[in-house]
Amino acid sequence: xxxxxxxxxxxxxxxxxxxxxxxxxxxxxxxxxxxxxxxxxxxxxxxxxxxxxxxxxxxxxxxxxxxxxxxxxxxxxxxxxxxxxxxxxxxxxxxxxxxxxxxxxxxxxxxxxxxxxxxxxxxxxxxxxxxxxxxxxxxxxxxxxxxxxxxxxxxxxxxxxxxxxxxxxxxxxxxxxxxxxxxxxxxxxxxxxxxxxxxxxxxxxxxxxxxxxxxxxxxxxxxxxxxxxxxxxxxxxxxxxxxxxxxxxxxxxxxxxxxxxxxxxxxxxxxxxxxxxxxxxxxxxxxxxxxxxxxxxxxxxxxxxxxxxxxxxxxxxxxxxxxxxxxxxxxxxxxxxxxxxxxxxxxxxxxxxxxxxxxxxxxxxxxxxxxxxxxxxxxxxxxxxxxxxxxxxxxxxxxxxxxxxxxxxxxxxxxxxxxxxxxxxxxxxxxxxxxxxxxxxxxxxxxxxxxxxxxxxx
Amino acid sequence: xxxxxxxxxxxxxxxxxxxxxxxxxxxxxxxxxxxxxxxxxxxxxxxxxxxxxxxxxxxxxxxxxxxxxxxxxxxxxxxxxxxxxxxxxxxxxxxxxxxxxxxxxxxxxxxxxxxxxxxxxxxxxxxxxxxxxxxxxxxxxxxxxxxxxxxxxxxxxxxxxxxxxxxxxxxxxxxxxxxxxxxxxxxxxxxxxxxxxxxxxxxxxxxxxxxxxxxxxxxxxxxxxxxxxxxxxxxxxxxxxxxxxxxxxxxxxxxxxxxxxxxxxxxxxxxxxxxxxxxxxxxxxxxxxxxxxxxxxxxxxxxxxxxxxxxxxxxxxxxxxxxxxxxxxxxxxxxxxxxxxxxxxxxxxxxxxxxxxxxxxxxxxxxxxxxxxxxxxxxxxxxxxxxxxxxxxxxxxxxxxxxxxxxxxxxxxxxxxxxxxxxxxxxxxxxxxxxxxxxxxxxxxxxxxxxxxxxxxx
Numbered sequence: 001x002x003x004x005x006x007x008x009x010x011x012x013x014x015x016x017x018x019x020x021x022x023x024x025x026x027x028x029x030x031x032x033x034x035x036x037x038x039x040x041x042x043x044x045x046x047x048x049x050x051x052x053x054x055x056x057x058x059x060x061x062x063x064x065x066x067x068x069x070x071x072x073x074x075x076x077x078x079x080x081x082x083x084x085x086x087x088x089x090x091x092x093x094x095x096x097x098x099x100x101x102x103x104x105x106x107x108x109x110x111x112x113x114x115x116x117x118x119x120x121x122x123x124x125x126x127x128x129x130x131x132x133x134x135x136x137x138x139x140x141x142x143x144x145x146x147x148x149x150x151x152x153x154x155x156x157x158x159x160x161x162x163x164x165x166x167x168x169x170x171x172x173x174x175x176x177x178x179x180x181x182x183x184x185x186x187x188x189x190x191x192x193x194x195x196x197x198x199x200x201x202x203x204x205x206x207x208x209x210x211x212x213x214x215x216x217x218x219x220x221x222x223x224x225x226x227x228x229x230x231x232x233x234x235x236x237x238x239x240x241x242x243x244x245x246x247x248x249x250x251x252x253x254x255x256x257x258x259x260x261x262x263x264x265x266x267x268x269x270x271x272x273x274x275x276x277x278x279x280x281x282x283x284x285x286x287x288x289x290x291x292x293x294x295x296x297x298x299x300x301x302x303x304x305x306x307x308x309x310x311x312x313x314x315x316x317x318x319x320x321x322x323x324x325x326x327x328x329x330x331x332x333x334x335x336x337x338x339x340x341x342x343x344x345x346x347x348x349x350x351x352x353x354x355x356x357x358x359x360x361x362x363x364x365x366x367x368x369x370x371x372x373x374x375x376x377x378x379x380x381x382x383x384x385x386x387x388x389x390x391x392x393x394x395x396x397x398x399x400x401x402x403x404x405x406x407x408x409x410x411x412x413x414x415x416x417x418x419x420x421x422x423x424x425x426x427x428x429x430x431x432x433x434x435x436x437x438x439x440x441x442x443x444x445x446x447x448x449x450x451x452x453x454x455x456x457x458x
Numbered sequence: 459x460x461x462x463x464x465x466x467x468x469x470x471x472x473x474x475x476x477x478x479x480x481x482x483x484x485x486x487x488x489x490x491x492x493x494x495x496x497x498x499x500x501x502x503x504x505x506x507x508x509x510x511x512x513x514x515x516x517x518x519x520x521x522x523x524x525x526x527x528x529x530x531x532x533x534x535x536x537x538x539x540x541x542x543x544x545x546x547x548x549x550x551x552x553x554x555x556x557x558x559x560x561x562x563x564x565x566x567x568x569x570x571x572x573x574x575x576x577x578x579x580x581x582x583x584x585x586x587x588x589x590x591x592x593x594x595x596x597x598x599x600x601x602x603x604x605x606x607x608x609x610x611x612x613x614x615x616x617x618x619x620x621x622x623x624x625x626x627x628x629x630x631x632x633x634x635x636x637x638x639x640x641x642x643x644x645x646x647x648x649x650x651x652x653x654x655x656x657x658x659x660x661x662x663x664x665x666x667x668x669x670x671x672x673x674x675x676x677x678x679x680x681x682x683x684x685x686x687x688x689x690x691x692x693x694x695x696x697x698x699x700x701x702x703x704x705x706x707x708x709x710x711x712x713x714x715x716x717x718x719x720x721x722x723x724x725x726x727x728x729x730x731x732x733x734x735x736x737x738x739x740x741x742x743x744x745x746x747x748x749x750x751x752x753x754x755x756x757x758x759x760x761x762x763x764x765x766x767x768x769x770x771x772x773x774x775x776x777x778x779x780x781x782x783x784x785x786x787x788x789x790x791x792x793x794x795x796x797x798x799x800x801x802x803x804x805x806x807x808x809x810x811x812x813x814x815x816x817x818x819x820x821x822x823x824x825x826x827x828x829x830x831x832x833x834x835x836x837x838x839x840x841x842x843x844x845x846x847x848x849x850x851x852x853x854x855x856x857x858x859x860x861x862x863x864x865x866x867x868x869x870x871x872x873x874x875x876x877x878x879x880x881x882x883x884x885x886x887x888x889x890x891x892x893x894x895x896x897x898x899x900x901x902x903x904x905x906x907x908x909x910x911x912x913x914x915x916x
Binding site: 198318357 | 668737759769789860883887
């Protein structure tokens, strides 16, 4: 029996997993300066893996931030070109004490590999590389299509370097379609293509009250309090029902098409299970009169990600704090203009602040939401091979998350992106005990390999 | 010329200052567990100082928290007894980077001694001890009245141990009046007695949203956010004018008597100067229609002292935080019942919280406000000697701060307290660059010494 990519993958699966574990041991936390050497180590690991898989022109490209890794294989003239994207950086692991096993010591339990980055995105990105290795192994070293890889190390911090690189190198990156595996399956075993993403405006807001921390006994009642001024401002960003109060925020929000909305209603979704298993709170919140999926996929949101100010040690200290800072974001849906939303946020801070408190807004990133045409040939091929490997019809969903690079590929290169993700809803992205289902790692390699085969022949 | 306490103090002033510097070098931060050995060292320093000044029965008394220091001199039968109180613990020095010289390395600049605790309260408490030393030196080892000292190490963390000790040892502590130097002069050179203090209810409020930190892309719009839930709750505690919205908070608040209010209006006070030099913000805040002094001295306040939750490192992390905590306090005016205010706060949290967020309230301390009769003999004596030393009539003011022990002395021992303070408005209590005017240190020793002399003969 001739070897297929499926048999090659089955024979090499333990080695593939060992390699991934080695990759996951590198704490490539892009947002923390002290991990810069780890981030660089992760970039070199990716470059080495691409080279061993048979990719060519492998480069670790220095940037103002973290390095990009590029590679290609361009020996299939007349065949389409796929631009494979992924990121090797990860979110910080805190709160550390909530991890059952250390975040950078991958641990196999119940068919899952637990580690920071296992699902987002090292595990998924590595599947693309292993798919190339498998395809070449069964094709005598050749590939049925042209491939370019562009892997970044700043996805979790806004992706400024890749954004600049894509803008400056459209010819080098020219392709027919991009492939990104940085999303999830709608449910275990249910092949899923994501055709919509939210954009993101991320900002820090700093409030300043008195010139220095003051004694709350001696000045309480007359001195402005920076923490309270920040609290008062942020509380005005949403009403009690969760409707955002930032000027113009809903102006360009289009409701999902009726057909799309109907298909969402057919998805297996239990609000009760979602609340209990995924969210783990007493109830869900958000805009009234809209379904959970609509709220998460097709509505803008305002969130406070962190807040700090004043005395937060053990015990009591009676200060009126001079400074306080919050990290906030607004998720955008397709057709909202990030620049306009930034202006709305600045307007809001300018007009809604508390008396006696000064505010500064620092925008850390701003990217638009995206919608992909489900009739595109690459999407149709991806849906078919996904169904073949998992044995069920592929569903089309959106994601509430943001992958800014997908917007760059559309805007700068004029290409759509196949968002073919293998994560699961309970993978715990950005949370303690992040995991990746080992079965999905293997099936993902098979699916990506078949996508390369069939899209190359299409 | 016979030696007087004034000449003795003048001759020994450099030694007194050196001793105070040694005391200030001990970082006795009562709220931080890692400084427990320093707090104990400070207690032993106080005990040694009392012994060297000629006090007897010196004890370092272990408690569930930080030690108390007791001493007495009881050889003046028929004469009154004064209970001297002070505290040897200090506030944490953070933010450290704002200190011009290290907080625990006393530095003399422009006639001020800069160090954490220089004014609050090591410098002031040490004056009492030096006054005893001076008096004994010029009286052949005797004293014109009976003295008891009770010095605590938990004033900055709620004073639970001394509260229990006073309740359990009323006979041991029996006295005619208490003397406390832990307040300030209204203005430089203006002798000031404080006859009113605000009480304090200090609490931590913890908010819980989802079971773990969640990805804000995947759950933003439906999952409750603990930080935002805390922000929403806290913002409801005051309206935009600064009027507290906690149920019943103003029920028992009495306006100051017309005569007292008029005397406040005669005090040298410039709102502009106060704003510019002391507060250092763009404007003052607080309840409309009430003067600054009334707001600070005779109105309850609600303040947030610190807040923490979610991701607060450098850069961007898009989590929906599971937990957030704030430290808050309510200052009480005389006649407000701390227990009733605590109930009001709990009610407020129970009824005003955001949907989907759970709240826990932990009360760290609760003490009432206090008013002292300005006609009391000890107050009148104190006013007279204060005027003599500083050469100006003594003014009677209130303080917006809280000295819970004054309430305990009133409630448990049935005695009034002379609040004779020598700090200045710009001393920076609880702030970076706390200082104490060296001249006030010396004049304070003289004033306290004269108070002992004249009250003993009264």
